[in-house]
Amino acid sequence: QVHVVESGGxxxxxxxxxxxxxxxxxxxxxxxxxxxxxxTPGQERERVASIHSDGSARITDSVKDRFTISRDNAKNFYxxxxxxxxxxxxxxxxxxxxxxxxxxxxAYNHEQYRYWGQGTQVAVSS
Numbered sequence: 001q002v003h004v005v006e007s008g009g010x011x012x013x014x015x016x017x018x019x020x021x022x023x024x025x026x027x028x029x030x031x032x033x034x035x036x037x038x039x040t041p042g043q044e045r046e047r048v049a050s051i052h053s054d055g056s057a058r059i060t061d062s063v064k065d066r067f068t069i070s071r072d073n074a075k076n077f078y079x080x081x082x083x084x085x086x087x088x089x090x091x092x093x094x095x096x097x098x099x100x101x102x103x104x105x106x107a108y109n110h111e112q113y114r115y116w117g118q119g120t121q122v123a124v125s126s
Contacts (some may be wrong), residue, residue, distance in 0.1 A: 002026045002115045006094045009120030012084055020079040020120060022094030027075070027115070033097050033104030036069060036079045038090035038122075044091065044097055045110040049079060052104040063088075084124045091119040 008020040020036070035050040049069035051057040059068050068080040077094065095113035097103075107113065 002096070004094050004096060004115050004117035006092065006117040006120040009092060009122045011123040011125065014085055014126050015123070016084050016123055017080070017082045018084065018122060020081065020092055020094075020122075022077040022079075022117065024075050024077070024094075024096055024115070027096065029098045031099060033107055033113075034071070034077050034078075035095045035097035035107060036111055037093045037095060037113075038088075039119075040090045047108045047110070048092070050104055050107060051077065052099065052101045054101050056101055056104070058105060070082075081122070083111065086124045086126045089122060089124050091121050093117055093119045 003025045005023050013019055032053050033050055037045040038048050039045040047057045048063060051069050051071060059067055066083045066100045071077045094117045097114040
């Protein structure tokens with residue numbers, strides 16, 4: 001059984017930084033896509049970044065100058081968020097799905113991911 005657990009959220013002032021972590025356990029497939037999404041009340045989940053098991057990564061344009069996605073092994077992933085703004089306030093989710101690299105590049109929709117964590121809240125005050 002696959003488990004996805006996020007951590008690292010919190011409250012910061014605008015301009016601050018946070019590092020979100022995601023640990024995926026019970027996952028046995030070697031080729032996969034891992035994504036970071038965020039959601040505010042009443043809104044759709046928005047993909048912020050994704051990374052494939054081959055190391056190829058994508059960051060959404062609105063945050064690409066401030067956010068970085070990385071991994072340190074097959075099961076630990078990170079979202080480094082710098083120069084945070086109040087509009088970054090949201091629940092952040094980690095998700096994963098078996099995938100080719102091409103699928104991962106185009107996996108913008110939350111419905112394209114199979115395994116989800118419970119989320120970690122990020123609050124940025126002005």
